[in-house]
Amino acid sequence: MKDMSRATFLKLAGTALAITVVVSLVMVNIDWMGMDGSTEKGPIVTMLNVTIVLSTLVFSVVMVMMVYAIWKYRAKPGDESDGEPIHGNTKLEIIWTAIPTIIVVGLGIYSTIVLNDIEAEASNQMEVDVTAQQFAWRFDYPEQGVTSNELHVPSGTQLELHLNALDVLHSFWVPEWSIKRDLVPGSDQPAGDNIDDVVRVTPDVEGTYSVICTELCGWGHATMRAAAVVESQEEFDAWAADQEKIPEGSVSTGAAGGKGAGVYNDQVAK
Amino acid sequence: MVAALKAPGQPRAILGLIIGAAFGFGLVVSLRAIAGLEIFQTEQTGYPHVIVPAISGPIGYLVGLGCFDYWFRWAAGAPTVPEDHSQHGAHSWKDYFKFNTDHKVIGVQYVVTTFIFFLIGGLLAMLMRAELAQPGTQVVDPGLFNGLFSTHAAIMIFLFIVPVFAGLANYVLPLMIGAPDMAFPRLNALSFWMLPMGGLLFLASFLAPGGAFDAGWTGYAPLSTGAPLGQSFFNLGVQFAGASSVATALNFLVTIVTMRAPGMNFWRMPLLVWANLSTSLLVVGATPFIAGAQFMVLMDRALGTNFFEFAAGGDVISYQHIFWFYSHPAVYIMMLPGFGIVSEVISTHARKTIFGYRLMALALLGIVVLAFAVWAHHMFVSGMFAWLRVPMMITTLLIAVPTGIKIFSWLGTLFDSKLHIENTSMLFALGFLVTFVIGGISGVMLGMIPLDIHVSDTYFVVAHIHFVLFGGSVFTIFAGVYHWFPKMTGRMYDERLGRWHFWGTLVGMLGTFIPMHWIGMEGMPRRVADYAAQFGDWNLVITIFSFILGAAQLVFIYNVVVSWKYGPKAGPNPWRAKTIEWQVSSPPPVFNFDEIPRVVGGPYEFGVPGARHAIMHSDEGAEVTEPEPATVGAASGGGGSK
Known part of the structure; x- marks a missing residue:
């Protein structure tokens, strides 16, 4: 860097910027996260795009510096001399400590704002109690008094999902909605008071999706799926009227809790 | 055969593995029998007659291999064997299978x-x-x-x-x-x-x-x-x-x-x-x-x-x-x-x-x-x-x-x-x-x-x-x-x-x-x-x-x-590096150095005229002009005893 002229520096910086612009323009126009099917997903996708631009900038700067150094300072065959005895440059070192600090603290603040945004409670909520066990899902609707193996949602209503598992850890995810949370066995027990077992998501595009288990739960993990149907309020009401009632006296969560081994055994035996 | 089983090494280690595993197995079986429990508990989270040998077997192997010989002898008050360095350095490929x-x-x-x-x-x-x-x-x-x-x-x-x-x-x-x-x-x-x-x-x-x-x-x-x-x-x-x-x-x-x-x-x-x-x-x-x-x-x-x-x-x-x-x-x-x-x-x-x-x-x-x-x-x-x-x-x-x-x-x-x-x-x-x-x-x-x-x-x-x-x-x-x-x-x-x-x-x-x-x-x-x-x-x-x-x-x-x-012979320092490991032969002698080196500079002084990282022999170093800075706790090389 000792002999690097201002012109060379500007050329390298310009190359890195040009690469960043071109690559970013291509990358932000790809739907990396698939369809956007919930009001919470929009801010996450925006955040991804911001991160892609910053990441491309960092990566291009590093690559341009490295490729330039290899091209410029490669030793000729037979050259056994040493490089310049430069031990460091305090100003440069302060710069490359300070700039990343500013970037990551900025990203941290941005993340916190987005997190509060996507976890905000809406005025129109509907509670659904989600119960997972190896390898099936159950959805209870306490307001409608019905139960189902499919998740049905009126479009635009914020779901307040109360999560519980009966045997091992599972995780609730609909990729199109982005929001994900583990279902923890024992979250309905006294010892589970500190478990954050409520998660909110507002699907807003009608269609049929899949609830995917994303926490390893045994041999049937890959196929632990349930349908998630987003529909109009009328369709939802008609569907709810048709469903089985939640049996009298049944506790929607944790009724079959017990040693994980027992359930595991049963499943292995089948 | 008996001699091989007495001296530390792989044969004795295998014997140790067998004895260790058998001991663990016997311990579980007899204790469960005495306690009036079902001898072989085969719930899938159980199997004590497998788990305990899985601990005692490997430990038996390590004992047999000779990992503890010195300490056992010392603990038992037996006469200390003079350090003969027989367990130090490799002279054939077989030495790599030993302690x-x-x-x-x-x-x-x-x-x-x-x-x-x-x-x-x-x-x-x-x-x-x-x-x-x-x-x-x-x-x-x-x-x-x-x-x-x-x-x-x-x-x-x-x-x-x-x-x-x-x-x-x-x-x-x-x-x-x-x-x-x-x-x-x-x-x-x-x-x-x-x-x-x-x-x-x-x-x-x-x-x-x-x-x-x-x-x-x-x-x-x-x-x-x-x-x-x-x-x-x-x-x-x-x-x-x-x-x-x-x-x-x-x-x-x-x-x-x-x-x-x-x-x-x-x-x-x-x-x-x-x-x-x-x-x-x-x-x-x-x-x-x-x-x-x-x-x-x-x-x-x-x-x-x-x-x-x-x-x-x-x-x-x-x-x-x-x-x-x-x-x-x-x-x-x-x-x-x-x-x-x-x-x-x-x-x-x-x-x-x-x-x-x-x-x-x-x-x-x-x-x-x-x-x-x-x-x-x-x-x-x-x-x-x-x-x-x-x-x-x-x-x-x-x-x-x-x-x-x-x-x-x-x-x-x-x-x-x-x-x-x-x-x-x-x-x-x-x-x-x-x-x-x-x-x-x-x-x-x-x-x-x-x-x-x-x-x-x-x-x-x-x-x-x-x-x-x-x-x-x-x-x-x-x-x-x-x-x-x-x-x-x-x-x-x-x-x-x-x-x-x-x-x-x-x-x-x-x-x-x-x-x-x-x-x-x-x-x-x-x-x-x-x-x-x-x-x-x-x-x-x-x-x-x-x-x-x-x-x-x-x-x-x-x-x-x-x-x-x-491969062709490498010589001591094929990369012309400055750090000490390159200043000795390849591979280095059994005890690394004939005399403990003296460090007189940083480890990467490429391109600095006259700079040295270490002086390997006491009869050289006159050309080094940089004064040796005071150091703390660096003198106990321990080489003297070897």
């Missing part, structure tokens, strides 16, 4: 053993990729698939990446600091021999009823507390590998602090020594937590405790806290030694001193401190206290700062240098810069909670971990193995084959792991034997590239094996 106290022999034992486990772990990955080439079930059933990715990860982490760094440092670190050996040579040998015990327990789990452990290398409760017998083998294997790791780290700490040659103050230590100092601090602080976590699981399984039994008031999420309190620092345990290797390789092959040496060392210590304050970023969607997420996100993102300092300082080192990229070790070091920056960037993305909520437990995480552990750790391991191969074997490897290996590995690695980011973001969860048809095309591409990656390693094996036997 040997020479750090150079132990280093080779470590590296060879861990590379064997690398191949085993790699074959397990090839099997997985074969199954994942197409949607549906073709090669293995889902139960076996879960066993494959669990053992793949456990072997790669506990039996390859963590210990191979310990092995490389075992070989070069005492030489670098001018010490005749490690501080505790017998403990060093015991540390090595505990390692294969852990590995064999992992592999033996394939033979257990119910198959290999299949709750992932993370072994989350309560899936692990209720899993078949194989899980207990994992719990026990981690104890042996973990004890090995902790003992080695203690050994490194004491060696680095007390055995540096005169004149080597902390600011004259090569960065590899700094890196291993930092790593050892992490190991000593963190590894007991995974040992504890696995003991708690084993006790829940076998002794009826209820640490993680939610129905009995246990706390499921606490397992994850204890586990990640080790396993996040473990990421740096698997990366900091690689940072050290890259500093040595880049400085040597760029013929230039490390840019910002002191900040490089301080960045390592900064990572050590931060590493203990970020573990819960693995748990953003776990249902833990919601308030813990933002503080852990901030500390996580801040780790990018010291890591960035290292990347920029390496780049700074490349400027105004004389780069020699014809050396395979330099290619791997530069390749590491590319792949590790990608892994670091995806790490920052995972650290941001809203993005993590979407990509957590998807293939994006698989891509990230492999960019960090393969593109990061494994690339630096290859850089280190190529760099010190001439030192360890006394022979040169074939650079042409090395370049083939590098390009095959780089192309295979990028082709395998880049598309995983894409299918992960699109919605493919990880740890699945089957997946939606929409991901079929990319998975086929990934499988093809993963086979290229696997095939490239065969080139490495061939190169190393043939060069070790037939």
Whole structure:
């Protein structure tokens, strides 16, 4: 860097910027996260795009510096001399400590704002109690008094999902909605008071999706799926009227809790 | 025959294994008989007649091998055998199968053993990729698939990446600091021999009823507390590998602090020594937590405790806290030694001193401190206290700062240098810069909670971990193995084959792991034997590239094996490096130095006229004009007694 002229520096910086612009323009126009099917997903996708631009900038700067150094300072065959005895440059070192600090603290603040945004409670909520066990899902609707193996949602209503598992850890995810949370066995027990077992998501595009288990739960993990149907309020009401009632006296969560081994055994035996 | 069984060695070790296992088995059977219990308890979380021999058998093996002979003799008050150094140094290949106290022999034992486990772990990955080439079930059933990715990860982490760094440092670190050996040579040998015990327990789990452990290398409760017998083998294997790791780290700490040659103050230590100092601090602080976590699981399984039994008031999420309190620092345990290797390789092959040496060392210590304050970023969607997420996100993102300092300082080192990229070790070091920056960037993305909520437990995480552990750790391991191969074997490897290996590995690695980011973001969860048809095309591409990656390693094996036997002689210092290990013959003499070197300058003084790092013989050094600075605690080389 000792002999690097201002012109060379500007050329390298310009190359890195040009690469960043071109690559970013291509990358932000790809739907990396698939369809956007919930009001919470929009801010996450925006955040991804911001991160892609910053990441491309960092990566291009590093690559341009490295490729330039290899091209410029490669030793000729037979050259056994040493490089310049430069031990460091305090100003440069302060710069490359300070700039990343500013970037990551900025990203941290941005993340916190987005997190509060996507976890905000809406005025129109509907509670659904989600119960997972190896390898099936159950959805209870306490307001409608019905139960189902499919998740049905009126479009635009914020779901307040109360999560519980009966045997091992599972995780609730609909990729199109982005929001994900583990279902923890024992979250309905006294010892589970500190478990954050409520998660909110507002699907807003009608269609049929899949609830995917994303926490390893045994041999049937890959196929632990349930349908998630987003529909109009009328369709939802008609569907709810048709469903089985939640049996009298049944506790929607944790009724079959017990040693994980027992359930595991049963499943292995089948 | 009888003589062979009396003297320490493999025959007596096998006998010890048999006696140890039989003792454990007999103990369980007789105690259960006396207590009036059913003799063979075969609930899948039970099998005490298998678990206890699985502890006592390996210990019997270690006793038989001779790991404890000296200490037993001393404890029994028997006359001390004069130190005859018969267990020091290797004179034939057979000596590598014995209890040997020479750090150079132990280093080779470590590296060879861990590379064997690398191949085993790699074959397990090839099997997985074969199954994942197409949607549906073709090669293995889902139960076996879960066993494959669990053992793949456990072997790669506990039996390859963590210990191979310990092995490389075992070989070069005492030489670098001018010490005749490690501080505790017998403990060093015991540390090595505990390692294969852990590995064999992992592999033996394939033979257990119910198959290999299949709750992932993370072994989350309560899936692990209720899993078949194989899980207990994992719990026990981690104890042996973990004890090995902790003992080695203690050994490194004491060696680095007390055995540096005169004149080597902390600011004259090569960065590899700094890196291993930092790593050892992490190991000593963190590894007991995974040992504890696995003991708690084993006790829940076998002794009826209820640490993680939610129905009995246990706390499921606490397992994850204890586990990640080790396993996040473990990421740096698997990366900091690689940072050290890259500093040595880049400085040597760029013929230039490390840019910002002191900040490089301080960045390592900064990572050590931060590493203990970020573990819960693995748990953003776990249902833990919601308030813990933002503080852990901030500390996580801040780790990018010291890591960035290292990347920029390496780049700074490349400027105004004389780069020699014809050396395979330099290619791997530069390749590491590319792949590790990608892994670091995806790490920052995972650290941001809203993005993590979407990509957590998807293939994006698989891509990230492999960019960090393969593109990061494994690339630096290859850089280190190529760099010190001439030192360890006394022979040169074939650079042409090395370049083939590098390009095959780089192309295979990028082709395998880049598309995983894409299918992960699109919605493919990880740890699945089957997946939606929409991901079929990319998975086929990934499988093809993963086979290229696997095939490239065969080139490495061939190169190393043939060069070790037939390669041209290396000479003491083929890379014209400055650090002390290159100032002795290749391989170095049994006790490293005829006299303890004197350190008179920094380790990377390339291009500084008249600068020396170390003076190897007392009859030279008149030409050195720089005054020797005062040092603390550096005089106890310990060479006089040998």
